[in-house]
Amino acid sequence: MKDSLTEYLIAASGERKVPDTLYTQKGEKVTAAEQWEQVRRPEVLALFREHVYGVNPVERPDSLSFNIVETKEGMMGGKATRKQVDISFEGPGGKGTIRLLLFVPSKQKKPVPAFLLINKRGLDHMDPEREKRSGYWPAESIVERGYAAAVFWTNDVDPDEHDEFKNGVHGIFDDKERPSNAWGTIGAWAWGASRVMDYLEADSDIDADRVAVAGHSRTGKTALWAGAVDERFAFVISNDSGNTGAAISRGKIGETINQINTKFPHWFNENYKTYNDKEFDLPIDQHMLLSLIAPRSVYVASATEDEWADPKSEFLSLVYATPVYQLYGFNGLGTNQFPQPESPIIGDKMGHHIRIGKHNLTQYDWEQFINFWDQIDK
Template sequence: MEKDDMTDERRLPDVLKGANGNAIKTVEEWRGSRRPEILELFRTYVYGREPVGRPASQVFETVITPGTMNGAAVRKQVEIRFEGQGGTGKVRLLLFVPSEGKGPYPAFLFLNNRGVTEMDPERRDISMFWPAERIVARGYAAAALDLEDADPDVDEGHRNGVHGIFDEYDGERPKDAWATIAAWAWAARRAMDYLATDPDLDAGRIAVAGHSRGGKTALWAGALDERFALVVSNESGSTGAALSRGKRGETIQAINDRFPHWFNGHYKSFNGREEALPVDQHMLIAALAPRSVYVASAVQDEWADPASEFAALAEAAPVYRLHGYKGLAGAPFPAPESPLFGERMGYHLRSGGHDLTAYDWERFMDFADAGALK
């Protein structure tokens, strides 16, 4: 695949120009005005507005089992419980902490979008989609949550899951009400609430990672929650890491038609009108600065569009430079299996199709080893 040649034609919103037309020239201006403005635009037009942060009722119930993974890890099964006007709910977090070495440990929080069979607590069914053993062997704690604990991945009018617990709307939901990706991101932040309290973990060295819809969720969760030191988005494509303007493969209309529950009501009005959207995904990546971000693509995943995923990183780089980091420093689009590790930014293109593999995880951890988490 050749380097994206459409960037100049995309007419992207200027990430360093405020809505008032003023240029953003300092970190203070970015943090004080432009970054909050960008998050508000994404709430309004894309992901929706969450009505609650950390619930006052939230509690953790933990079961600890030492000697798992043939003695290599301690297993912690955590139920994060909460309640709202619509009832009670819980999100289950599975965590393996290394038994060897010296803590507190950095950790990868994986947002699992393929069901609980991918995160077997007994480790009878081991999958490279979440290779917890490999993560632990590299000196990281391996945490995972099943996204559908927070909200079922079905178009049911946002009545179930955390929407049904916390929504307080009379009649029709507002166009900017939170949708499913936002509900999943909310759950990721509640998992971070627990991870930040675990004495075996280093709360300043927690990564959030996801694949496909989980990768979209990781980006939004990471943008909202600055406790995540590293955000990893694997093949997240449309309304994830890929630019919407000029995108090949899955468009805004295609994703809204197939998954109308993922994004808020306003987002549907931009079907076929990407150029009218006041944001694009480079702005979401920029909102992570100065924290680390890693984006991964696959050669055959044309629906996600690797060129647009890489271009979004390049277009977010000015904000990283504003913070004193070079990002990927103008690196060209790489060949497969030629990962790029820059200052606070990483990227790789893998051979094959839409999946999350051992190769991907090893590169995520290589990037973390290179300074993102260690």
Template sequence: MEQKIPEVLQDAAGAVITDRKVWEQQRGRIYELLCDQEYGFLPPPPEQISFRTVERQEDFCASKAVYERVEIRVQVSGKEFAFPVHAVVPAVVSEKPMAFVHINFRSNVPDEYMPSEELADGGFAVFSFGYEDVTKDNRDFSDGLAALFPAGSRNGNAPGKIALWAWAALRVMDYLQTREDVDLKNVAVVGHSRLGKTALLAAASDERFAFAISNDSGCSGAAVTRGKKGERVADITKMFPYWFCENYKAYAGREEEMPFDQHFLLALIAPRKLYVSSAQEDQWADPPAELAGCRAASPVYGLYGLGGLVCGEESPEANAVFPEGNIGYHVRKGTHYLSRYDWQRFMEYLRLHRN
């Protein structure tokens, strides 16, 4: 990257952080900074939450899996809202399956972005929801879940849509806590593109996620912003201002003035596992900037006696995979897409690093 990025292991006075306890205090400040200046603060947990299975298929995927559609109903300030979650759990396993919470663009099961049968064949459960079943991907903050958290004129650090989708992912994790057929020590939250940004924020907000996986999340996701090619803060806040809090607009064209960069978000996931994937031809997301984010977040893992990204300094070739570290990474051939190749690498990473 051409511009110097801020050090994540540096306190307000500029001193280098070498102590894990000091980092834990710094972590809280960084999380609040990112919520205040980029995503908006996630709403508090609901006052009430309930789960109801409304459909069940025992013979899903040629009887290799059980499918359930579950209604999650929440109450906030006396108002109720419900959205569906789709569960596909392998029918026969030798041990409790690890699980993905997939924030998807659609509610289809399976879906072009989610090979449900292949995941079940691999021994994984997947709990997915269509993001627009939560709140629409537009400027309307009276829609769906957003209506429960009045944003008024959306000044300052009121939550953007990414924060609301992340909040919904946390409620899916609440549901998983009620299941005895899933390995709760090994749950990954995963998303693609804008929902990759959402998955990272969800994992930063909730330590119950043992793994965070972002695919092609790019600007305001895994990619370091300073020196980034392709999409920048000015682009994303012009096209999609409602994804973020209003404060974020102040950095359009002024990224060098941000008191943070995206490796701060990645660092919040330590010491848990993080996996970032890129597509070689996705220049708008800028794979080198995503890899730079992984490199810059890695020193935080050292405070826990862990390695971060295990990758040489050279630029990796297409289909290069680096799964050994507590930060994993791959870059595949092709364009902006969540492919079977990506899911195969995610499954391999979870198997390799199972808790």
């Protein structure tokens, strides 16, 4: 193992030639946060929309409504109040509903901060009765630490299947003729996270200025994109998100852009497929996605046996996103040394750990996310 990410970069691919986030499309260097916000950030965001995640046909629909289906006190041995909320909307192609499950600590002074998980694994991992429990979403542990635990199922927004974008929110909002930069499923799920955020802003029990969005694997990609486009999320968590998530694409080990576009042709926009086996032609790379989260907090987690995601390339994104955080006076990780397993780094608005084990989201991972926020959210 190389001692520094610079050495790893050279050893892995000769020279990755990662784009410099701080140079505008006119070649001007960004030297201040105001310049980043007014000029460069909009450029980078537009590039990701055009070339990777797609352009949404709608943001918050005028038809959006919230129906609190249930409020039940005394859950989790009296430690939490359960809320089940239907977040409904309609468009030219029909109606849709996102079912939000929310546990709010009973004993904490309100409003409380919240962790929102974008759940791909199904309803078994978000049992409202808590008869089935999972390290994937350890709601009890989140509540015990003083945070609300929120979760929604991605299938309520858009099923994870390629049917020419006829189902889910695509069928509800898309025009008949989809342009090559139209949103894919990852973009749709991120849109869904923002609609949940719309509700959390309206719930007086939740501190809407302190909401974290988290995801694992494909929803780790989603969480990063949601955090990039929706600046209301104060904390963005990527767990094992790999290709087109946290990992730098240039010179990446494991999954490539070609492989992800071939296996999951519905995840991204059509323009992205033109970069199959042409990562170096992209005008952006994934460190620039993390940069879009600045100056808010970002945490990237990896696993030792997850070579498909490429943990070092995930860590490298944090290193290369640091200059944007420095525009705001934050040091970022404070190191470019790849850490030993299970030695979390709690930096300045940036966090990281690599867990021993396989591609998964576990109780250990959640403990580190909460520890990070406990320390920085003071």
